Amino acid sequence: MYLADRTWPELxxxxxxxxxxxxPLGSTEQHGPHLPLSTDHRIAEALARDASERTGYLCTPTVDVGVSVHHKQFHGTMWADAPAFRDYVESFSRNLAYHGVDRIVYVNAHGGNQTHLREVGRRLREDEVxxxxxxxxxxxxxxxxNDxxxxxxxxxxxxxxxxxxxxxxxxxREEKLEAARDGGxxxxxxxxxxxxxxxxxxxSIDNTDNGxxxxxxxxxxEKGELLFEKASDQLVRLLEWLDDRRFEDLMAKPHVDPQPGSRR
Structure with missing residues (x-):
């Protein structure tokens, strides 16, 4: 179910x-001479939409710009500063929680987002949102x-x-594959x-001239189809696992006994 195509009564x-x-979250950043800047967010959206259609769970619009400052020297790369990205993701996640969503899977396809998404997850969990x-x-x-x-x-x-x-x-740009390899x-x-x-x-430019x-x-x-199917299967299993958990069991464990101040 795609959130943006639904009416509010349906939701x-x-x-x-x-x-x-x-x-789904990705980036708009250089991916060499052979791939579009949309690579990461297209992969994230495709996987999220596929898993959502297979399971019936809610899929939100895609976050297209991520933490990509390390690709800044290449034309077209867009980025959000890390604190702004974290605050933005946390804000709309709290919006979802306001409407009754208390489990969120960030389907991420950009390595630069990883640390920041985990930090947002920690904030939301600490507040039991x-x-x-x-x-x-x-x-x-x-x-x-690897295989x-x-x-x-x-x-x-x-x-x-x-x-x-x-x-x-x-x-x-399949005609650019050899150039991508040889120039990187x-x-x-x-x-x-x-x-x-x-x-x-x-x-990125510190390691590779063409990015x-x-x-x-x-x-x-054919390899791409295999990767997609295997990854989508893993995502579906994650969604089903998460949906089956009690919210209380997903929250932070209490302080070990004795509790602070309990003997006063």
Whole structure:
């Protein structure tokens, strides 16, 4: 069920029976010469909408701009400052809770959002407003990703390329795949990325001239379809698991005994 296409009475029927919402989040940022800037948020939305249709749970509109300042040197990249992003996500999450949603799954497809979404989830849980959890599609199926790609790369690599070949092939510049590989960095991390345990980089351009990592020529639509189906299955299972939990059991555990001040 897609929230924005429903009327308010239809949504009142939903919250009378259910209390879970799926929120897709991504970014609008460079993904090399072969993929559109919309890559992350298109993947997140496609997975969220698919899982929502399969389960009947509520899916919200997509958050298209995320924490992407580390891609700022490349044309077109948009970003929100981290505090503003966290406050924005927390604000609309509290809106959902006001309407009766107390479990939220952030369907995320951008690594730069992860830490901040978990912080928002902690805030909401501490206030006992909602239980919100961040879900990253590729982290739900690491074995599948590792099995089908020899040199994957964390950004603009074959896994994202394959997913976009499946989701929206017209946006993939297949004639640019070799250029993406040859102009980026195939092996990651390299010897310069970490120095004696310290990350020696802040921005994507510090590691790759064209903004991407991995071997993009290893991507195919068939691999993208497999990734999509496996990830969607994991998301469906997560939604069903979360819906089956009691809200009280999802909240923070109490302080261990004796409770502070209990012997005064």
């Amino acid at each position: 009142s029927d939903y919250v009378a029976e259910e209390s879970l919402a799926v929120v 909602a239980y919100a959890v961040e879900w990253m599609w590729d982290e739900s199926i690491p074995e599948v990703v 089908i790609f020899e040199r994957n790369g964390p950004h603009g690599g074959p896994k994202e390329t394959a997913m976009m070949m499946h989701i929206d092939p017209d946006l993939v 960095r195939v092996e990651w991390p390299d010897d310069d990325a970490y120095v004696r345990g310290a990350r020696n980089f802040y921005d 991407v990592l991995g071997d993009q020529t290893d991507a195919t639509p």
